[in-house]
Amino acid sequence: MNxxxxxxxxxxxxxxxxxxxIPELLQQGYRVQAAGRSIGRLRAKEWSAHPNVKLAEADALDIESLKKALEDVDAVYYLVHSMSPQSSDFARDDRLAAKNMVKAAEECRVKRIxxxxGLGDADSHLSEHLRSRHEVAQILGSGPVPTTVLRAAMIIGAGSVSFQLMRYLVTRLPVMITPRWVRTPSQPIAIKNVIAYLVGCLDKEETAGQTYDIGGKEVLSYEDLFQIYAQVAGLRKRWIIRVPVLTPHLSSLWIHLVTPIPGYIARPLTEGLRNRVVCNDRRILDIIPQDLLNAREAISAALKK
Ligand SMILES: NC(=O)c1ccc[n+]([C@@H]2O[C@H](COP(=O)([O-])OP(=O)(O)OC[C@H]3O[C@@H](n4cnc5c(N)ncnc54)[C@H](OP(=O)(O)O)[C@@H]3O)[C@@H](O)[C@H]2O)c1
Known part of the structure; x- marks a missing residue:
């Protein structure tokens, strides 16, 4: 604990x-203010009754509620994105939310954010979702509060929406007709490793004001990942047929049809599948050393949950 x-x-x-x-922060001895737009949703969490947890209703689009939640707070984990049915333009909302956070954090004398x-090379043709993730990083970093940015590809873990998307596709489709994105390189990371990095950054002062790429042990195509998932889940090898003509828009409609993931999430995530999401910078490995899980181990851990 720092x-x-x-x-x-x-x-x-x-x-x-x-x-x-949150359970990891509590374990380390921190006091946690758990904030979200709905107190009801927060109360439903197992950790909500812990003596070192306070619940706070805060909407990042409402700066006054943010300031209230930030009273006496030393550091903030900003884990928000606006892909929700309430938002007609997630990039606009994420921009405003980040600007509000910068102002509120400065006023409340927060020491760290x-x-x-998300990963992705800024000079490539990034999807709207990844562009928006980068923009949020830039806005938060432009304020006076030292901000650490961690950039990740798919997080492999039981409740991660991008992992769930893959799980539904592979489970439901023994034969998949996919566009070229199935060959895009990506570097997924296990939730266990993500949490260790997040907590580690608070501990390591030198990470303040820095940006790091975080990834798992391997760079894999989505096709590789689908096959590994099928093996770990005990399914037969998937037939993956690549076609050149399926646009990102069509594939997001198709994904929306075969999975229960709502379109407002499936579409931005699917459009991002064309972007290479691989770590270019591995400095974090020296600052917060840990055993990185490979995809097989990460999927296996997620399925056990
Ligand atoms: N999951 C992945 O594979 C993955 C990969 C790379 C990076 N990331 C990044 O990790 C972060 C967290 O992602 P996640 O997977 O945990 O997402 P998630 O499960 O969808 O959670 C998003 C959170 O944002 C909150 N939120 C949305 N709008 C808000 C607002 N106006 N004010 C306050 N809270 C708001 C939601 O709270 P409500 O209860 O109020 O809706 C929810 O708690 C994001 O920045 C995401 O880009 C995730």
Whole structure:
């Protein structure tokens, strides 16, 4: 535990990463302010009754509610994205939410912000979702509060929506007709490794103000990943037929049809599958050393949950 930071706000506590991070922060001895737009959703979490947890209703689009949640807070984990039915333009909302966080954090004298965003090369033709993740990193980093940005590809874990998308596709489709994105290189990471990096950044002062790429042990195509998933789940080898003509828009419609993932999430995620999401920078490995899981181990851990 880093004694400089006693009170930690987790914004996005009702989400997958936020909800998984909180027990680890408590374990390390931090006091946690768990914030989200719905107190009901936060109360439903196992950790909500822990004596070192306070629940706070905060909407990043409403700066006053943010300031209230930030009272006496030393550091913030910013684990928010606006892909939801309430948002007609997630990139606009994420931009506003990040700007509000910068202002509120400055006013409330927050000492650190840690943000988990997306990988992807800024000079390539990024999907709207990945572009928006990068924009949030840039906005948070432009404020006076030292911000650490971690950039990840798919997180492999039981409640991660991108992992669920893959799970449904592979389970439901023994034969898949896919566009070229099935060969895109990506470097998925196990949730266990993501949490260790997030907590480690708070501990290591030198990570303040820095951006790091975080990834698992291997670079794999989505096709490789689908086959590994099928093996670990005890399914027969999948037939993957690549066609050149399926546009990202068509594949997102198709994914929406075969999985229960709603279109407002499936579409932005599917459009991002064309982008290479591989770590270019491995500095974090020296600062926060840990055993990285390979995809097989990560999938196996997720399926056990
Ligand atoms: N999952 C992955 O594979 C993956 C991969 C790479 C990076 N990431 C990044 O990790 C972060 C967390 O992702 P996740 O997978 O945990 O997402 P998630 O499960 O969908 O959670 C998103 C969170 O954002 C909150 N939120 C949305 N709009 C908000 C607002 N206006 N004010 C306050 N909270 C708001 C939601 O809270 P409500 O309860 O209020 O809706 C929810 O807690 C994101 O930045 C994402 O880009 C995730």
């Amino acid at each position: 004694a400089k930071y006693q009170n930690i706000l987790v914004l996005g506590a009702s989400g997958y990463v936020g909800g998984t991070l 840690i943000y988990l965003g």
